[in-house]
Amino acid sequence: MKKTLTYFMAASIWACTPAPQEQTITSVPMDELAERYVKTVLQLGQYDSDIVDAYYGPESWKPTTAPSDTLPANSLLKELQTITQELAKQDTAGLSQLEKRRVLMLQKQVLATKTKLQMMQGEKYSFDEEANLLYDAQPPQQPLSYYDGLLQQIDSELPGKGNVAERWNTYRKQFEIPKQKLDTVFQAAITEARKRTLAHYKLPANENFTVEYVTDKPWSGYNYFKGNGYSLIQINTDFPINIERAIDLACHEGYPGHHVFNVLLEQELVNERGWKEFSVYPLFSPQSLIAEGSANYGIQVAFPAQERLQFEKEVLFPLAGLNPKEADRYYALLEKIGKLNFAGNEAARLYLDGKITRDQAADMLVKYNFYEKDKALQRTRFMDRYRSYVINYNLGQELVRQHIERNGGTSGNPEKRWELFRELLSNPNTASML
Numbered sequence: 001m002k003k004t005l006t007y008f009m010a011a012s013i014w015a016c017t018p019a020p021q022e023q024t025i026t027s028v029p030m031d032e033l034a035e036r037y038v039k040t041v042l043q044l045g046q047y048d049s050d051i052v053d054a055y056y057g058p059e060s061w062k063p064t065t066a067p068s069d070t071l072p073a074n075s076l077l078k079e080l081q082t083i084t085q086e087l088a089k090q091d092t093a094g095l096s097q098l099e100k101r102r103v104l105m106l107q108k109q110v111l112a113t114k115t116k117l118q119m120m121q122g123e124k125y126s127f128d129e130e131a132n133l134l135y136d137a138q139p140p141q142q143p144l145s146y147y148d149g150l151l152q153q154i155d156s157e158l159p160g161k162g163n164v165a166e167r168w169n170t171y172r173k174q175f176e177i178p179k180q181k182l183d184t185v186f187q188a189a190i191t192e193a194r195k196r197t198l199a200h201y202k203l204p205a206n207e208n209f210t211v212e213y214v215t216d217k218p219w220s221g222y223n224y225f226k227g228n229g230y231s232l233i234q235i236n237t238d239f240p241i242n243i244e245r246a247i248d249l250a251c252h253e254g255y256p257g258h259h260v261f262n263v264l265l266e267q268e269l270v271n272e273r274g275w276k277e278f279s280v281y282p283l284f285s286p287q288s289l290i291a292e293g294s295a296n297y298g299i300q301v302a303f304p305a306q307e308r309l310q311f312e313k314e315v316l317f318p319l320a321g322l323n324p325k326e327a328d329r330y331y332a333l334l335e336k337i338g339k340l341n342f343a344g345n346e347a348a349r350l351y352l353d354g355k356i357t358r359d360q361a362a363d364m365l366v367k368y369n370f371y372e373k374d375k376a377l378q379r380t381r382f383m384d385r386y387r388s389y390v391i392n393y394n395l396g397q398e399l400v401r402q403h404i405e406r407n408g409g410t411s412g413n414p415e416k417r418w419e420l421f422r423e424l425l426s427n428p429n430t431a432s433m434l
């Protein structure tokens, strides 16, 4: 079905010009393009299980045939090119701001899908090119001397003598949640995060989640959104989990992070507007930067620094059987160490651009992010697999923070912050659209 747009050319004042002419431009309706895009992503997902992070659209849109031995790159690429051309032909003049954002976001999502397909075909991009094509963002670059300065500060504040990373790793051991208390602590954190979110947002009545503890995963937590307001949240217990991770994970995976983001997209864009492109979430796409960035920023929306510290000391530390006396210094150090997080992006950039070896990249992670060497090497495997995805967490958080604060959602105005954050979660957004 095609929509036909008719334009009448304005009559000329010149007597010799011809009579008004009718010019016809046809464009495929957005809902049809959305369907074709979803089907293409699902088909591509048959060739790499990381591609489709969530899908809860029509069953009948899933591929009906098993994947072939080789990726049908040409037909997929052709379809993506057609969708791109049709999106460019959309007459956006009469559209609302929201509808315009829909078109723009789908263009960026399609570009990312095309890029991912080309990468699967062996196309090579630099770290920065890839970040731009897949996540619609330009990762900032800091000289390593900037991080060296931060290291010196942390060095002077950490108790003990010797190597900073080793001292930090020894120091932080006292904040590990004993394994048998993990569920109690995590349940308390997620209950509080949910309570705080529901005090500001009305979520659909069927909104719910379950928590599972798993092992042998390359991540620390994961949200699997299954549709109908339901998430399966998994927590990886391979390594000891420190006390601050309870609120981090409860907010990031649950409230007001990934779970709430997906619930709002499903309710407001998929169900109410029928914008089915949002029923698929392709991992390697601009949506990921918004998802990870908002999930990280959501922690401070739900638990502003002082309120968080109070809740940690009064509720979570006792539940975990930990002594809250050292909590203030620990959280102050965590905040400083958080700034070193971007150094991990530099390691990934240098490594993926072939400027340093795997071993050198691991050494950078040991030096700046306090990894132990074996875990740092494991982290380089994560870089092999997810590549520039690493920027979505920290750069994403930074872009979301800037956007919210620029519009008045500062720490001094928490109500406005909640309001702007909800707006961000329930509308089409990519990094460059913020």
Ligand SMILES: [Zn+2]
Binding pocket: 252, 258, 291, 292, 295
């Ligand atoms: Zn996440």
